[in-house]
Amino acid sequence: MFVLVIACLSLVQSMTSGTSPEASETEKQEYRQEWARIKALEKSFTPGPTNDLKKYEKFADEIQNKWKDRNKEYYARLMLEVCKPLSSGNFKDDRRHKLARKYALLALNKPEDIPVRLELELTGHVMTFMIGPKSPKGADFAQRRKKDVEIRLHAWKRLLDAIDPDWDPNETVYINVPLPPGAMGAAGMSPEHIKDPALRAKYEAAIENNRQKAERQIKQDRLHKWLKRFPKRAERYIIRAYSKPPFNLEELKQYLNKYIADEKTRARLLDAVTKNVAEQTKEAAEEPKE
Secondary structure: OHHHHHHHHHHHHHHOOOOOOOOOHHHHHHHHHHHHHHHHHHHHOOOOOOOOHHHHHHHHHHHHHHHOOOOHHHHHHHHHHHHHHHOOOOOOOOHHHHHHHHHHHHHOOOHHHOOHHHHHHHHOOOOOOOOOOOOOOHHHHHHHHHHHHHHHHHHHHHHHHHOOOOOOOOOOOOOOOOOOOOOOOOOOOOHHHOOOHHHHHHHHHHHHHHHHHHHHHHHHHHHHHHHHHHHHHHHHHHHHHHOOOOOOHHHHHHHHHHHOOOHHHHHHHHHHHHHHHHHHHHHHHHOOOO
16 A cells, blocks of 8 residues: 555656745746756757757756746756756767756755755766866866765765654555544545534544655655665765875865764775775886886
8 A cells, every 4th residue: 555655646746846835836837837948958859969069058058047046946956957968968079068067066056955856866967077088187176076075975964864764664654544433434535524623623634644644755765765876876986086186085084074974984985095095106106117
């Protein structure tokens, strides 16, 4: 029953996704229209990396400038949709990755103002090339690395803070809420059909409690799925980034102390980076000098 309830409620949520409770009906409608514009443009792309990046950038900048000072959640959701084609194979120009990073960072300017799952999704577009002739080097790379890693650690911490340690995935959630004892009728019927005010109030309270329970189940289920994959990905990226010159273990320590409460996790990351840096330093020292 639980799986069926979650499936039904997830379907309802997907049909109304992106509707911020703080937005007016007019703004909600504008947001839906803007989202539809992005999707329509994406569907119009020709197959393969043959599309005009400059034209798409102009389109993306228009949306960014229009929404940057409006509803933060809508703004972030629209920027996420803008980023998706840039991180796929729709454009040949490598500059697409820089643009995806740019729009994602703009949307993540105040991450506490948007849902945690939206922050996690946007973080995936904040990437910096670490290999190849076009990859940044020296101070440029160090600055990008600093931002990329802080973005990941903030999202990681926020994810952990949102996880309910007492969550029971098997908690009972009803499709049709049972009637309170003494009430006549079928489970799931409308409360207005119960004439007794006291019984009707109990039934309404039970329905609301079940609704809140279902929302918590959906939220925690999705967060736990993120918990299975996001920390591992973030950890790999952080280790890789700080294992490349210019080395800066002290900066990494400061960030880990700020965002990661678990001592074992901090130690694991630091140990991995320290080992990699030591190996590279040794290899560099052993290379024959010209």
